Amino acid sequence: MVVYDNTYDVIVVGAGHAGCEAALASARMGCATLLLTINLDAVALMSCNPAIGGLAKGHLVKEIDALGGEMGKNIDATGIQFRILNTRKGPAVRASRAQADKQQYRLRMKRVLENQENLHLKQGEVTGLHVEDGRVAGVDTRLQVRYLGKTVILTTGTFMRGLIHVGLTNYAGGRAGDLPSIGLSDQLRDLGFEVGRLKTGTPARLDGRTIDFCRLEPQYGDDPPVPFSFSTERIDQPQVPCHIAYTNERSHDIIRSGLDRSPLYAGVIEGIGPRYCPSIEDKVVRFPEKNRHQTFIEPEGRDTVEVYPSGLSTSLPIDVQIAFYRSIEGLERVEIMRPAYAIEYDYVDPIQLHASLETKLLRNLYHAGQINGTSGYEEAAGQGLIAGINAALQVQGREPLVLGRSEAYIGVLIDDLVTLGTREPYRMFTSRAEYRLLLREDNADLRLREKGHAVGLLPENEYVRFLEKRERIEAELARVRREKLLPSEADPVFMEEFGLVGMQNALTYEQLLRRPDITYAELSRLDSHALEVNPAVREQVEIQVKYQGYIDRQLDQVERARKMESTRIPDDFEYFGLSGLSTEVQEKLRKFRPDTLGQASRIPGITPAAISILSITLKMRGEK
Amino acid sequence: MYLRDTIAAISTPAGEGGIGIVRVSGPDAERIAARIFRKKEGGFQSHLFYYGAIVEPETGFCLDEAMAVLMHAPRSYTREDVLELHSHGGTLVVQNVLQLALREGARLAEPGEFTRRAFLNGRIDLAQAEAVIDIIRSKTDLALEVAQSQREGSLSHRIGEMKGGLVQLLALLEAHIDFPEEDIEPASRDEISARVAGFTLEIGEMLATYGEGRILREGIAVLIAGRPNVGKSSLLNSLLREKRAIVTSIPGTTRDIIEEVVNIRGIPLRLMDTAGIRETEDLIEQEGVRLTREQIPRADLILFIVDASLPLSDEDLAIYEVIRAKPHVVLLNKSDLLEQPVASFPRDAVTCSISALTGEGLDALKDQIADMFLHGRIDDARSQVLINNSRHRDALERASIPLQRFSENYTLLGGLLELLAADLREAVNALGEITGETSTDDLLDLIFSQFCIGK
Known part of the structure; x- marks a missing residue:
């Protein structure tokens, strides 16, 4: 074993979406950082669909951006179709989504990493952790090189003992075309981690030249495209459409005829797949009454003919794949360029993590991304960012950054992982956030910029711009609360239109904006200043005014929960023999080792009664 | 809070009676049984009634002839090991049996402690635990019937049904919120609105029984x-x-x-x-x-x-x-x-x-x-759920308010889905407080089982 003669503050294993954010965060916070990847040509590669964002995921990207992460800027620079979803369902469930030019996306991220101060980017397969005195102290690679590091972040994606399935054929691989990571998960198991197995899948990549797009329905992005990042002014690159196609009864017959050679149904695959992203054979079997399934044919980039048929992932044998894809109207002559496949991989049960993403078993070791049982680039990036920040804070001897469930989707995500664990690949949904109205895309900066700045990640110029925006929001809020519509001076047409004729008292603009039928557009008819207000400020004021009742109610709930969330349970707290707790509850608490009373209350099977007992015990201990 | 020790108390009313029962609950129940109850031979089989005598273990002095039953956890009232000693009902005899149990390591139970343990150990929910107290305090047959029916879970059941119904509706809304790009058939908005109105009405009816319920209690x-x-x-x-x-x-x-x-x-x-x-x-x-x-x-x-x-x-x-x-x-x-x-x-x-x-x-x-x-409204207390507890009334009111808001929003705003969902969620949580559980974990399960989702 060769010991490399440079000791790093932070070593990040894996350069996917989690690893890139982790490495950038720690390097930007001034820590000497090493990023190791099996394949330097696959940095920030989009292994599945060529898109960023979507419901709850768009929220995650905005939060990453607000904290000082890279994902938002990277998609803004390389996106080829931007859309805002759910525009008419409410302010908090509006979400941004963009198609990415896959190769451009990865190349730009690699360039950002290469140009980052304090960051070394190296190719190498990590086969084991170097552990000293119960703490991680570095990593060992396949080529027998030992890199020493004060902290290590594992972001292994689908690589640990990755096994690729196409029909009943399978082979070891971390992703089609890449080597697997062998040895690391065995060592983790030996160290006492609970290692499980998950499965995911991806559709075939098709040759766009062999698809008859005229027969498919095009779907264009928004014009003008709206960027993700709070720092991006506008999107300049040309935009392209997606196309919608449908499977049919014949497609489903073809799939059913191949089920006997499906590794999923033949029992070859043992890992658990995501219910929200089932393979097409899963959908056909579970929902036999549906006579067609929708697919979006998404471009993989502007410089390639490859396209991605979303929702049509499969692990059926290649002959069934060909027949199936060709059964779809418009795809009769389609050529497969890369076959669809399923992949099984090892993950580590995330209940073994603190909310800082540091493992409870091994100090200075952090896990982020699919190793924690999540799926999705955005979920991975959010965790990577937090792990990177917290590894850096650890090196700097500072308290970790833990986001609460009322502060960020990232907080909900990590809290769910560390208190509930997961049996299937975990994806973020807005319905997972009980304080959803507070966690909007539009206010991600108001929620998190301050925190990004406090940890030292947010560049000063971005922070100053944010402070200006916040001041302008405050000023505009004050203005609409002050300015009034006087019955005597009002425009009679306006009064008639909004049923205000005969109004006795003056109404403030705030009171007017509170009405569902009055927005800034209507307000501007009375108020010449309204149109001069910056659109982002306008949006913020309008939302805060219009939904104040709902927002205040959620803030009340947050306040009520605050005490539990802030009551810490010491690491060495002994649950065994604690009076009043059933054996079952004791065992659960000993297994999960929650950091706070709030976390404990969300562990399945922990009753409200058990929480009261814990709370009293902690209080008595505190008083002693 | 309760300690994880063994408690004992006289479970029959004070005064002379045919029999008197001393109840013991906790980890030492079986040991105490073996020490102070003398029967033919062998150990105790759970849930079997034995004939024998209560004796002081040191002296062999016989306090009384008695019957005894040991119920192993979790199949007992408290879900702990429970011992019941049935002796003759004289005040002194029963007192002596209790004193003996206490000498053997049990602690005198606080009022309501057996029921509290049943609740803490998850055998009954909060509404049922409250009903047990009501049963004990009932002063008339009618009041007792209401309390009995709640202990059997009538209120919990009704609340559970409403909550389940609301979570179903919530799942419908959430599916449309979280999966906008899936081709999920739109739910009939009129039907949703009608169902929410139905739940509001039902809660209103339950609240209307509070006057009578409180009076009975x-x-x-x-x-x-x-x-x-x-x-x-x-x-x-x-x-x-x-x-x-x-x-x-x-x-x-x-x-x-x-x-x-x-x-x-x-x-x-x-x-x-x-x-x-x-x-x-x-x-x-x-x-x-x-x-x-x-x-x-x-x-x-x-x-x-x-x-x-x-x-x-x-x-x-x-x-x-x-x-x-x-x-x-x-x-x-x-x-x-x-x-x-x-x-x-x-x-x-x-x-x-x-x-x-x-x-x-x-x-x-x-x-x-x-x-x-x-008002002539209580004909058969067992057949209807009466709200007799102010905590339940408060929770029902807190469930009713967002449901009414839901109906207003529905017409007013054409229903912004996320606000409607927020209203439903608030109602579901308030209902959950009655039975002491507020989780909506089942929401995503419902969505995935009902809709074909996955792009």
């Missing part, structure tokens, strides 16, 4: 008012004379809280200041008015008694002015002596002719009271 505080010597004491005695009707009397240290409870058509009537009535018959006039005035705020019903054989005096009228804003019945006493009562009252006053001395007219009075408070 807590009884009606009744003040007998009237100037001295119009027959207050006689009325009291007549009411109390029907011995069968006396359910309990609560002796207090101060006169103020001495109450007699009388069962009237299933309603516990708490007669206020019974001692006071007897003592104050000869008080000077102003004092009587003052006392009445002081008592009024605590009374649910005032029985205002006048001497019907005499014209109304100024003092009668003064007291009447004081009480008339409260629910009241004017009792025309001594009406048995007359063809027509002399005293006359405003036409809208509820009057009742009685003879406080003989008890004549009391039946009509009781019907009158039952009518006033139960």
Whole structure:
């Protein structure tokens, strides 16, 4: 074993979406950082669909951006179709989504990493952790090189003992075309981690030249495209459409005829797949009454003919794949360029993590991304960012950054992982956030910029711009609360239109904006200043005014929960023999080792009664 | 909080009875059984009744012949090991058995501790635990029936059904929020709105039973008012004379809280200041008015008694002015002596002719009271869910408010889905507080089982 003669503050294993954010965060916070990847040509590669964002995921990207992460800027620079979803369902469930030019996306991220101060980017397969005195102290690679590091972040994606399935054929691989990571998960198991197995899948990549797009329905992005990042002014690159196609009864017959050679149904695959992203054979079997399934044919980039048929992932044998894809109207002559496949991989049960993403078993070791049982680039990036920040804070001897469930989707995500664990690949949904109205895309900066700045990640110029925006929001809020519509001076047409004729008292603009039928557009008819207000400020004021009742109610709930969330349970707290707790509850608490009373209350099977007992015990201990 | 130790208590009422039961619950129950209960041979099989004797282990002295049953956890009332010792029912015998259990390591249970353990160990939910307390405190059959039905889970069941229904609707909305790009068939908005209106109505109906439910649980505080010597004491005695009707009397240290409870058509009537009535018959006039005035705020019903054989005096009228804003019945006493009562009252006053001395007219009075408070709505307490607890009422109200808001939003805003969902979620959480669980974990499961999702 060769010991490399440079000791790093932070070593990040894996350069996917989690690893890139982790490495950038720690390097930007001034820590000497090493990023190791099996394949330097696959940095920030989009292994599945060529898109960023979507419901709850768009929220995650905005939060990453607000904290000082890279994902938002990277998609803004390389996106080829931007859309805002759910525009008419409410302010908090509006979400941004963009198609990415896959190769451009990865190349730009690699360039950002290469140009980052304090960051070394190296190719190498990590086969084991170097552990000293119960703490991680570095990593060992396949080529027998030992890199020493004060902290290590594992972001292994689908690589640990990755096994690729196409029909009943399978082979070891971390992703089609890449080597697997062998040895690391065995060592983790030996160290006492609970290692499980998950499965995911991806559709075939098709040759766009062999698809008859005229027969498919095009779907264009928004014009003008709206960027993700709070720092991006506008999107300049040309935009392209997606196309919608449908499977049919014949497609489903073809799939059913191949089920006997499906590794999923033949029992070859043992890992658990995501219910929200089932393979097409899963959908056909579970929902036999549906006579067609929708697919979006998404471009993989502007410089390639490859396209991605979303929702049509499969692990059926290649002959069934060909027949199936060709059964779809418009795809009769389609050529497969890369076959669809399923992949099984090892993950580590995330209940073994603190909310800082540091493992409870091994100090200075952090896990982020699919190793924690999540799926999705955005979920991975959010965790990577937090792990990177917290590894850096650890090196700097500072308290970790833990986001609460009322502060960020990232907080909900990590809290769910560390208190509930997961049996299937975990994806973020807005319905997972009980304080959803507070966690909007539009206010991600108001929620998190301050925190990004406090940890030292947010560049000063971005922070100053944010402070200006916040001041302008405050000023505009004050203005609409002050300015009034006087019955005597009002425009009679306006009064008639909004049923205000005969109004006795003056109404403030705030009171007017509170009405569902009055927005800034209507307000501007009375108020010449309204149109001069910056659109982002306008949006913020309008939302805060219009939904104040709902927002205040959620803030009340947050306040009520605050005490539990802030009551810490010491690491060495002994649950065994604690009076009043059933054996079952004791065992659960000993297994999960929650950091706070709030976390404990969300562990399945922990009753409200058990929480009261814990709370009293902690209080008595505190008083002693 | 409770300690994880072994508790013991006498479970049968104080006084002499056929049998007396000492109940022991906790990890030491089986050891104590083996130490102090002597039977033929072998150990205890769970849930079997054994004949034997209770003996002091050191001396072998036999306290009593007895029956004993050991119930192993979790199949017991508390979900712990529970031992029941059935001895003869003399006060001393049962006390001695308890003392022996305590000497062997058990601790004297606090009031309600067995039920608290049942709740803490998850055997019953919060609403059921509360019902057990109500059962113990029930003063009339009707009140008992309501409590029994809640303990069996009638309330929990009804709440669970409503909550389940609301979570179903929530799943519909959430599916449309979280999966906008899936081709999920739109739910019928009219149907959703109608179902929410249905739940609102149901909660409203449950809330409407609170008056009756509370009355059955807590009884009606009744003040007998009237100037001295119009027959207050006689009325009291007549009411109390029907011995069968006396359910309990609560002796207090101060006169103020001495109450007699009388069962009237299933309603516990708490007669206020019974001692006071007897003592104050000869008080000077102003004092009587003052006392009445002081008592009024605590009374649910005032029985205002006048001497019907005499014209109304100024003092009668003064007291009447004081009480008339409260629910009241004017009792025309001594009406048995007359063809027509002399005293006359405003036409809208509820009057009742009685003879406080003989008890004549009391039946009509009781019907009158039952009518006033139960509105004829409680025919079969077991068949309907009655809300009898203010905590439940509060939670139902907090569930009802967002549901009403849902209906308003629905028409007003055309329903922004996320606000509608927020309303439903708030209602679901409030309902969950009644049974003590608020989780909506099942939401995503519902979505995935109902909709084909996955792009």
